[in-house]
Amino acid sequence: MVAEGYYHAHEVCLEKCDGRMRCLRACPTGAIRVRDGKARIISELCVDCGDCITACPHSAVVPLADRLDERSPDYVCRIAIPSPVLYSQFPSDTPPRRIREGLKQIGFDHVFDVSRACDWAVLATRIFLREHTGKWPMISSFCPAVVRLIQVKYPELTEHILAMEVPREVTAREAKMKLSKELGIAPEKIEAVYVTACPAKVVSIRQPAEKQKSWLDRAVAISEIYGPLRNAMAHPENGGTAELFEDATYGPGWSRLGGMTSVLGREKWIAVSGTNDVTKILDDIENSRLRDVEFIEASTCLGGCIGGPLTVENIYVARSRTIRLGEKHGGNIERYAGQVESLYRSGFFEMENPLAPRPLSPLDPDIGKAIAKVRKRDEIYESLPKIDCAACGSPSCMALAEDIVKGDADRSQCVVLRAGR
Amino acid sequence: MSDDPEIMLRERFSIQGGDFGRAGRVSTTIKSMLKQIGFPAPLIRRVAIATYEAEINVVVYADRADVTFEVTPTVIRVILEDEGRGIADLDLAMQEGYSTATDEIREMGFGAGMGLPNIKRNADDLEITSEVGVGTTVRITVLAGE
Numbered sequence: 307m308v309a310e311g312y313y314h315a316h317e318v319c320l321e322k323c324d325g326r327m328r329c330l331r332a333c334p335t336g337a338i339r340v341r342d343g344k345a346r347i348i349s350e351l352c353v354d355c356g357d358c359i360t361a362c363p364h365s366a367v368v369p370l371a372d373r374l375d376e377r378s379p380d381y382v383c384r385i386a387i388p389s390p391v392l393y394s395q396f397p398s399d400t401p402p403r404r405i406r407e408g409l410k411q412i413g414f415d416h417v418f419d420v421s422r423a424c425d426w427a428v429l430a431t432r433i434f435l436r437e438h439t440g441k442w443p444m445i446s447s448f449c450p451a452v453v454r455l456i457q458v459k460y461p462e463l464t465e466h467i468l469a470m471e472v473p474r475e476v477t478a479r480e481a482k483m484k485l486s487k488e489l490g491i492a493p494e495k496i497e498a499v500y501v502t503a504c505p506a507k508v509v510s511i512r513q514p515a516e517k518q519k520s521w522l523d524r525a526v527a528i529s530e531i532y533g534p535l536r537n538a539m540a541h542p543e544n545g546g547t548a549e550l551f552e553d554a555t556y557g558p559g560w561s562r563l564g565g566m567t568s569v570l571g572r573e574k575w576i577a578v579s580g581t582n583d584v585t586k587i588l589d590d591i592e593n594s595r596l597r598d599v600e601f602i603e604a605s606t607c608l609g610g611c612i613g614g615p616l617t618v619e620n621i622y623v624a625r626s627r628t629i630r631l632g633e634k635h636g637g638n639i640e641r642y643a644g645q646v647e648s649l650y651r652s653g654f655f656e657m658e659n660p661l662a663p664r665p666l667s668p669l670d671p672d673i674g675k676a677i678a679k680v681r682k683r684d685e686i687y688e689s690l691p692k693i694d695c696a697a698c699g700s701p702s703c704m705a706l707a708e709d710i711v712k713g714d715a716d717r718s719q720c721v722v723l724r725a726g727r
Numbered sequence: 728m729s730d731d732p733e734i735m736l737r738e739r740f741s742i743q744g745g746d747f748g749r750a751g752r753v754s755t756t757i758k759s760m761l762k763q764i765g766f767p768a769p770l771i772r773r774v775a776i777a778t779y780e781a782e783i784n785v786v787v788y789a790d791r792a793d794v795t796f797e798v799t800p801t802v803i804r805v806i807l808e809d810e811g812r813g814i815a816d817l818d819l820a821m822q823e824g825y826s827t828a829t830d831e832i833r834e835m836g837f838g839a840g841m842g843l844p845n846i847k848r849n850a851d852d853l854e855i856t857s858e859v860g861v862g863t864t865v866r867i868t869v870l871a872g873e
Binding site for chain 1: 735736751754755758760762763764765766768769771772775776779780798800845
């Protein structure tokens with residue numbers, strides 16, 4: 307059963323897809339099927355991690371990020387909010403300021419950095435954890451794919467997500483307020499564009515997990531603007547200079563795994579990345595294990611956001627640069643402590659609405675029939691070779707058994723059974 | 728094992744004592760089956776926690792165990808029959824903080840004496856029978872009704 311109405315930021319281009327099944331094997335939630343030689347994504351199961359985009363040898367899984375040249379007449383001002391990952395995509399002697407100037411050269415009126423909001427979020431998280439009396443551990447909310455994974459596959463853990471507005475949203479909100487006051491224009495006339503390393507952020511903008519509308523209006527991929535940005539940066543004479551929110555400290559460190567927890571000032575934390583490993587940690591929490599852990603920093607991209615599918619640079623190079631950028635441009639976040647304390651008390655970091663679970667549909671709405679289907683599925687599974695070759699177009703023998711029970715596949719699709727006959 | 732004629736689903740698993748690497752697998756499998764059947768999430772979590780704790784007990788203290796998982800229209804049952812040293816004093820074992828675990832086991836994060844009390848908290852009914860030197864049988868029942 308495919309749930310309607312879930313937006314995803316990537317789709318399969320049927321012309322390019324030649325059914326090689328790399329995506330099928332890469333998908334950590336088993337959301338892809340290959341039928342009649344073409345891949346399709348089961349909307350309900352997809353958490354937008356983007357692993358299929360990276361896996362496809364023909365680029366047939368296409369990210370649906372916005373294009374830079376699309377401009378709507380509804381806006382009079384366009385601002386860029388780059389993911390900190392962007393800074394790691396250039397040679398390490400490139401100062402962040404130079405990259406922000408480059409963004410203005412390629413058509414943004416202003417550039418706002420998320421660094422300060424990241425520093426604030428660390429301090430706000432500290433206050434939250436200090437005063438938290440509910441369930442442990444709490445899980446970071448900045449990776450939208452982790453949030454979806456929990457809503458979909460671990461609905462009961464939704465209350466473990468630290469429900470705090472994420473730095474990119476805080477930055478967009480602050481930027482719009484500030485500009486609208488300074489320029490005397492309505493906030494709705496300002497277009498906030500996130501420069502993103504992953505398609506999950508695109509989804510979080512078009513279909514936020516917990517509110518009506520994101521403060522961001524669109525997202526462009528780092529991989530899409532990288533070329534034009536590099537070209538522009540080669541000609542600094544055309545550059546603009548005025549900067550806002552320039553007093554950022556911690557900045558780029560946030561984008562690599564462990565970056566946030568390293569300055570959190572708590573001892574009992576875990577930093578985990580990669581959907582499979584995140585899943586293991588979530589299983590442990592669900593089993594009520596990990597009782598002495600307070601905070602979990604989690605992202606579905608291996609190594610953190612710098613491992614995002616819409617980046618251009620090798621993740622290990624990006625990681626090294628991120629660490630060095632942090633050493634060079636980082637600062638002491640403590641100077642915001644007083645400010646964040648009062649912002650926190652005023653509700654500044656609160657999400658607009660609570661996050662709600664989004665559980666998968668059972669095999670059948672009727673429990674008795676669902677149990678019968680589970681039995682049938684197990685029976686079918688026993689008759690399959692159990693080698694998970696995926697040649698049938700389902701990701702595993704168990705998934706094929708389930709697809710057969712759902713009426714979505716046939717036992718004759720098993721090539722091993724066919725060969726044995 | 729029960730001969731309840733109303734059993735709609737019965738699955739069997741086995742657990743190997745000392746196999747910490749695979750500890751939690753039975754609980755995770757049962758949990759995903761309950762999710763697919765469509766039981767409410769809080770109920771699934773109670774079954775998962777109770778099963779996990781019982782599974783860990785087998786891994787830490789017993790040689791091996793057979794696990795039977797049953798679903799009837801009214802209850803979800805998990806029965807663990809282990810072969811091992813058994814429990815000498817059941818009342819004592821049910822007390823929070825009581826444990827016979829070695830320091831080595833405690834260093835691994837187990838053996839805090841919360842296992843059986845935690846199973847009891849999450850189960851609607853818990854039945855334990857044990858014979859020293861032979862083994863222990865743990866019957867966990869969670870009511871499936873609304």
